[in-house]
Amino acid sequence: MSSPVEKKCDKHEPFYLSSCPRRKTSAEIIQEARRSLRTVSTQRPFTPRNDKRQLFGQASSRSSEGRPPSTFSLYAHNFEEPDSRPGSGKRLSPLEHKPRLPLPPDDDLDSLAAFLKPPADPLQLRRMGGTWTRPLKSGPLVGLLPMKPPEEVIKSQASKMCRPSSFGDRNPPLSERSQTAGLSKGEIIPHRPSSERWNLHCVIMVLDFCGSSMVELGRGEFPDELKESVFWETQVTPLLQELESIPQGKDVADSxxxxxxxxxxxxxxxxEGDLLGRRCKRRAALLRTLFQLIDMGSDRLNLQLAKLILALSVSGNNLLxxxxxxxxxxxSENNDSLFQNNSITDSLLSVLHSEDVLSVGEAVLxxxxxxxFLSGNRSLLSQLVSKGCVHALLQLTGRLTQSAAPGHAHFTLSxxxxxxxxxxxxNLADLPESRPEFxxxxGLPELCVVLQQHxxxxxxxxxxxxxxxxxxxxxECCTTLANIPGCYGLFLELLRRHQKKQDLVVRIVFTLGNLTAKNNDARERLWVEDGALxxxxxxFLSYHRMDTAPLASGTPWAPQAPAGTVEGQLQGHRQPSDxxxxxxxxxxxFANLSISPTVGSALASNSQCVELLLRVLxxxxxxxCEELVINAVAAINNLSFYQEESSEVRAKELPIVHLMMKLLLSSNMDGMLEAMRVFGNLSQSKVVRDFMLKHKVHQFVVTxxxxxxxxxxxxxxxxxxxxxxDKDKRAVLREEGAxxxxxxxxxxxxxxxxxxxxxxxxxxxxxxEDGAxxxxxxxxxxxxxxxxTLYLGKKLRPELGSAFWRYEELVHQWTMNEDVREVxxxxxxxxxxxxxxxxRNRIHSQMSLLETLNTPP
Incomplete structure (x- = not known):
């Protein structure tokens, strides 16, 4: 018993390439896509490299007035010291209680620091008044005081902390205090003690210096201010003096x-000393020394100084x-190597995380x-992505759009x-590793918000x-972008607003082409947007006008057309090549949109769209103009699939066939292929078939x-x-060896x-049809x-001939992948x-009938 498919095929009718409106199988969909409707691919628009590194390039739409400069000079006197906010002018009331510091047992020195607290007598506290800011003057480095030995440092700092007038005559001589503490002078403190012994040594020396007066201060901890002072004098000051000892002359580069x-x-x-940020009390003097080194003019040194200064949490004009x-x-591109594997990029990222980003907006700029600039260097891209640069920038984008909407005072700066x-x-979008972050x-919705606001x-x-x-x-990115609500209307609005901005327009339409290439929902969502067509x-019309020009002065490139038609609108305009x-x-x-049955039928019936495509050809x-011509033919091919009575392609089928013949005569195989696809749809019309036979087009097809x-x-x-x-054309094709x-x-x-x-x-x-x-x-x-017989049995036997050996190789290639094997x-x-x-049944039947007729009775 025959299957339904076989019964359907038993009808003795010719095969047609028609678009029958019925539900299609998966294989038929594949065949239809290959035979008639195709998406068109193209290369991404080329972006020329800008050799000059500027905030705003020469092609910027911004006026040079009022925008931040790309070139400027920076010297030490441009920085301010001290880097802190002005004081309020108010002083805190002194504490009234005076804690006392008793000594622990002599045999438990390891726990000594746990019982000590700083004196809180108002007379012993260093009061901090209001601070003020003054610019630094350019000149030679100001020398620091000579470094004191550790013993003198301890004595001087401790004496400041423990020298009330009532204690002045009660301290025993140094030799006695050292013996009491059980230490000799040489054992006061090593040059760089371990962190576990540092506090203990300081405590012993303070007790040794202040003697019994410390006992009367009550229990408490060792003063943090004294620890910092000792650490500063013994660890930081030597390095600052080393910085200041460099000669300021011709040999600066060697240093x-x-x-x-x-x-x-x-x-x-x-x-190590927990003195980064704004915690260091001598921060102003430190910054002054660092600022003065900037005048040496070394980019490498300045980058090292900048990293350290940023670590000190400068603000205001200094941060800028x-x-x-x-x-x-x-x-300078020559300095890109200085940023390679340098933590300065981490310091810059920390600036972007400022709580009120617009308060330091120019520094962020x-x-x-x-x-x-750094992201323009391919060797630095991976480093920036690995440091979380994409995530940080997308977060900054969201903060800017939320805090500086249109009308905000900082909207221009934003x-x-x-x-x-x-x-x-x-630049970062070039790396595959960056795409998951977007x-x-x-990231993509945030960028759409930026597009809308700006x-x-x-x-x-x-x-x-x-x-x-x-x-x-x-x-994946294309699908995400296609599903963003309002993106199609946003793109259309940008096209209307910036119609003459070629570099902007070309990328918008390229993106729309990507969105409509594989997603039928995207085609229909774009189509239903107000004013989309x-x-x-x-x-299309505007750029076609720019792309066409008269052949000679006063000579139109085509016959005069009636006013109001597309032909009449296009004449007399010269074209720039870009x-x-x-x-x-x-x-x-247009080619991708026409794959949708709804959109394709409407476009095929639009006279202006069809006429513009024909004008291009x-x-x-x-x-x-290979790519332009092939895209235009592909669009006409997709539109020719729709054979409704209202189709403008059907109405202009003979002019289209004439244009396709030009491509058949060319040496471009891609152009010939596209033209042949158009002939495949248009040849459903007998008028076209007769035209093809009359003009010998069938010979090209057989070839x-x-x-x-x-x-x-x-x-x-x-x-x-x-x-x-057509019966009359079969014999002609057989004669051509078809x-x-x-x-x-x-x-x-x-x-x-x-x-x-x-x-x-x-x-x-x-x-x-006339008999095999x-x-x-x-x-x-x-x-x-x-x-x-071979293919219907699906048995590719090599014994049938050496020519059939390659079939096994072809089938093997097709069936290696599971998905491909199913298709x-x-x-x-x-x-x-x-x-x-x-x-096969028809040929057997006709051969049997012929044998019967030729067999004598």
Whole structure:
């Protein structure tokens, strides 16, 4: 009993390439996509490299007035000291209680520090008044006081803490106090004691120096101020004196290595002593020394100084100047190596995490400018991504959009920062490692918010659409962007607002082409946006005007057209060469949109859209504008799939065929393939079939069967199927050797491409309508039966001939992947088997009938 599929195939009718509105199987969908409707791919727009490192390049839309400068001079006198907020002018009331410090037992010195507390007598406390800020003067380094031996340091600092007037005459001589404490002078304190013994030594020396007066202060802990003073004099001061000892003359360059080493050691020592940040009481003197070294003019040294100064939590004008100093260093590509594996980038990232980012907005601006320059170096990209730069910048983006919405006092400053920020993200988006951050940190929605808030800022918009054009070439990012509510309306609004900004427009339409390439929902969501068709067609018309020009002065390139038509609007406009890329990307959007049945039918019925596509083909040669012409033909091919009465493609089928003939005569194989696909759809019309036969187009089609390209053979078979519908054309095709060439295609490509094998069988079916014995030569019939028997049994036996050995290799390639194997199996069962079996039965039946007629009674 025959299967439903076989019964359907038993109808003795020719095969047609038609678009029947019914539910399709998965294999049919694959075949349809290959045969008729195709998405169009294109290269991402080229972005020229800017050799000059500036905050805002020459192409910036910002006026040079009022924007932060990229060049400036920085010296020591530009910095301020001390770096702290002015005092309030109020003094705290002194404490009234006076804690006493008794001594623990002599044999328990290890626990001594736990019982000691600082004296709280108002007369003994160092009161801090209001502070004021004055700029530093440029000049030689101010020398520090000579370093005292550790013993003198302890005595002087302890005497300041423990020298009330009532105690002055009660301290015994030093020799007696040392013996009482059980220590000799040489054992007072080592140069760098371990952290566990440091406090104990200090306590012993203070007790040794102050004697019994300390006992009367009551129990408590050792004063932190004294610890810091001792640590400063013994650990920090030597390094500061070493910095100041460098000669200020011609030999300064020879001292840079030494100064950088000292600065690095100083950074470590301050960290060990917990003196980084704003906790150090002598911070102002430290900063003064560091600021003075900036005048030495070494980029390497300045970067080391900047890292240390940022670690001291400078603020205000000093923070701004340090960020400007780092920015100035990063402007030279020769200094990029200084930032390689340098923690200065961590320090800059900490600036971006300021609680009120707009209060230090200008510092953040120059900080972001540095990141923009560094991210332009491919060798530094991975380092920035690994340090969490993408996540930090996306978080900063959200804070800026929330705190500086349009109308805010700092909106302009926020825009300046976002120019640098989005340019940095644009560079970071090149790395595959950065893409998860854009997806996990709500990066793409945040960037859409920035686009919405700064839609009139060409610099910001261009940077963001560059990010989108990069990320949308990857499936996961493209899907995420396609699902953002309002993104399509936002893109259309940008196209309307910045229609003449070619670098911006080309990236928006490229992104739209990516979104509509694989997602039918994206096609329909873009289509239903208000003014979508008008915006896209208006853009098409505008750039076509720029892309066309008269052939000679006063001579139109086409006959005069009635006013109001597209032809009339396009005449007389000269074209700049840089708009072609916009047309390439824009036509790709139309081609991808037309895959949707709803959108495709509407576009096929739009006269302006079809006319503009034809105009492109009329005035562009594939030899000079290959991608533009191929995209235009692909768009016409997709539109020609819809054969409704209202279709403008159907109404203009003969002019389209004329244009396709130009491509068949070219030497461009891609152009010939696209033209053949259009012929496959248009040849459903008898008018077109007659035209093709009259102008010998069928000869080109038969010749293409020898191309050894399965896609070209597939398209050629589609045209031949339609040509063999007419009885008068079958004999003509047989005379051109079409049958033998079809058998060669079946033999060469069958096991590896069951879709193509099915199409060959359909063509042979139509060719055998007049009887296989009459239509085919004897050797052709024998080869066809041999191949059909082989393929229908799916047994590729090498004993049938050495020519069949390669079939096993082809099938093996197709069936290695599980997904491909399933598709391959489905194509064989649902496409090839019914047609091939039906064809074989017909040939057997006709041969049997012929034998019966030739057998004598």
């Amino acid at each position: 840079v290595d030494h100064l950088c080493s000292v600065c690095e050691r100083l950074h470590l020592v301050l960290g 100047n340090i960020c400007k100093l780092i920015f100035k260093i990063s402007r 120059y900080c972001m400018g540095t990141f923009k 825009g300046h920062i976002l120019v640098q920020l989005t340019a940095t993200l644009r 997806l996990s940190s709500r 839609s009139s800022d060409k610099d910001i918009c261009t940077n963001i659409v560059r990010i989108f054009s990069k990320l949308s070439t990857y499936n 008008d915006t896209l067609l208006g853009l 708009v072609e890329d916009v047309l390439i990307k824009l036509i790709r959007v 009329e005035h562009k040669a594939i030899e000079n 293409l069967l020898d191309s050894k390209n399965p896609d070209v053979c597939f398209s050629a078979c589609g045209v031949l199927i339609n040509l063999t519908i 049958v033998q060439k079809l058998l060669d295609c079946l033999r060469d490509f069958g096991p590896g491409d069951w879709q193509l094998a099915s199409l060959v069988c359909q063509t042979l079916w139509n060719s055998s 014995a009459l239509c085919f030569k004897e050797q052709e019939t024998a080869l066809l039966l041999r191949l059909l 391959h199996q489905a194509c064989w069962e649902m496409e090839f088997f019914p047609v091939a079996q039906r064809l």
